[in-house]
Amino acid sequence: MSENHHFLVxxxxxxxxxxxxxxYRAYERPVYxxxxxxxxxxHEAADILHEVFMDIWRVAASFExxxxxxxxxFGIAYRKVIDAHRKRARVTVTDxxxxxxxxxxxxxxxxxxxxxxxxxxxxxxxxxxDHRSAVSLAFYEDMxxxxxAQIAGVPEGTIKSRLHHAKKLLLHCLxxxxxxxxxx
Amino acid sequence: MTRSREEIExxxxxxxxxxxxxxxxxxxxxxxxxxxxxxAERDALATIRxxxxxxxxxxxxxxxxxxxxxxxxxxxxxxxxxxxGSETDGRRGVIAQLxxxxxxxxxxxxxxxxxxxxxxxxxxxPTSFEVNVAPAxxxxxxxxxxxxxxxxxxxDATEAAIRDVLLDAELxxxxxxxxxxxxxxxxxxxxDVENAAGILRSAEGIVESVENAxx
Numbered sequence: 436m437s438e439n440h441h442f443l444v445x446x447x448x449x450x451x452x453x454x455x456x457x458x459y460r461a462y463e464r465p466v467y468x469x470x471x472x473x474x475x476x477x478h479e480a481a482d483i484l485h486e487v488f489m490d491i492w493r494v495a496a497s498f499e500x501x502x503x504x505x506x507x508x509f510g511i512a513y514r515k516v517i518d519a520h521r522k523r524a525r526v527t528v529t530d531x532x533x534x535x536x537x538x539x540x541x542x543x544x545x546x547x548x549x550x551x552x553x554x555x556x557x558x559x560x561x562x563x564x565d566h567r568s569a570v571s572l573a574f575y576e577d578m579x580x581x582x583x584a585q586i587a588g589v590p591e592g593t594i595k596s597r598l599h600h601a602k603k604l605l606l607h608c609l610x611x612x613x614x615x616x617x618x619x
Numbered sequence: 620m621t622r623s624r625e626e627i628e629x630x631x632x633x634x635x636x637x638x639x640x641x642x643x644x645x646x647x648x649x650x651x652x653x654x655x656x657x658x659a660e661r662d663a664l665a666t667i668r669x670x671x672x673x674x675x676x677x678x679x680x681x682x683x684x685x686x687x688x689x690x691x692x693x694x695x696x697x698x699x700x701x702x703x704g705s706e707t708d709g710r711r712g713v714i715a716q717l718x719x720x721x722x723x724x725x726x727x728x729x730x731x732x733x734x735x736x737x738x739x740x741x742x743x744x745p746t747s748f749e750v751n752v753a754p755a756x757x758x759x760x761x762x763x764x765x766x767x768x769x770x771x772x773x774x775d776a777t778e779a780a781i782r783d784v785l786l787d788a789e790l791x792x793x794x795x796x797x798x799x800x801x802x803x804x805x806x807x808x809x810x811d812v813e814n815a816a817g818i819l820r821s822a823e824g825i826v827e828s829v830e831n832a833x834x
Contacts, residue, residue, distance in 0.1 A: 455691065481678075570671075
């Protein structure tokens with residue numbers, strides 16, 4: 436699969452539109468899901484997805500194959516969303532791990548049994564973009580720590596730290612919502 | 620090398636998504652087996668992962684692909700027109716190096732990015748860069764289309780913070796972002812590149828990397 440996608444990118448670099456279409460069909464859904472998880476705006480996410488594939492069309496000739504195609508494409512999407520945030524001058528929502536609340540209590544609070552997708556969406560929305568990106572790539576895409584670090588352009592330790600904090604924030608938020616508490 | 624308990628615990632999300640190697644997996648599984656809190660966290664993360672993967676999204680699908688193909692065609696036509704035009708217009712010989720698709724895109728991207736710093740852009744006198752703008756593209760005074768510095772901004776840097784640093788360093792963005800998220804910058808007329816690079820390097824939290832483009 437990976438070699439096939441490398442070949443597709445090479446073909447795109449030579450101006451092959453059918454190869455671009457094949458690449459689009461292979462990556463459209465996961466990349467769109469990643470983008471929309473960070474923006475919460477399906478329309479803007481569709482525009483950014485479009486920009487990602489236009490960039491692929493423009494720069495495929497310079498792809499040297501030193502990374503996986505998936506990592507390369509998600510890396511483009513990662514930075515496109517950062518640019519979108521910049522243009523909006525969006526303020527980071529949450530970065531501090533609350534002192535109150537017990538993670539073990541949160542984990543036991545019944546979330547596992549309740550399948551609270553709505554709560555999960557809400558709580559994901561309270562995370563900063565760095566945290567949300569790490570969670571999305573780890574759990575939507577089941578990527579390794581090394582892959583996520585390559586996409587975000589940071590050391591693996593930074594990704595582990597982001598996921599650790601994101602986990603605490605998510606469980607705290609979920610616990611608060613499920614138990615009817617107000618969570619800051 | 621032996622890892623501490625805290626370091627091993629950081630692998631919990633990757634235990635849940637199944638991407639750990641055998642050694643790391645064995646380490647954290649041993650911890651989870653003896654720690655009810657960790658076990659509860661693992662179960663909660665596994666549920667979160669299941670929920671996220673089960674979530675349906677309505678991707679653009681064939682409509683998105685049709686839009687992509689349409690815009691690719693339009694760009695191809697623009698590129699062809701541009702090449703044809705440049706062959707008949709002697710004035711455009713100076714920008715012949717901009718003919719490739721990639722470089723043309725960089726020129727287009729540069730114009731788009733300039734919009735980001737439009738506020739500062741319109742509040743100062745024209746530079747040599749602007750004076751040398753050609754009808755179908757642009758070149759710098761020395762005939763070079765690329766900036767003196769290649770810069771990466773921090774992911775969480777705001778547009779306002781970036782603009783302040785650029786004004787302070789007397790820099791303008793001339794191209795980018797590249798596929799790697801990097802921008803090419805040039806100093807304004809009369810400004811010093813090394814001084815500007817120093818200001819960028821001292822802007823911790825806003826600028827992540829600064830390289831001289833001509834090294």
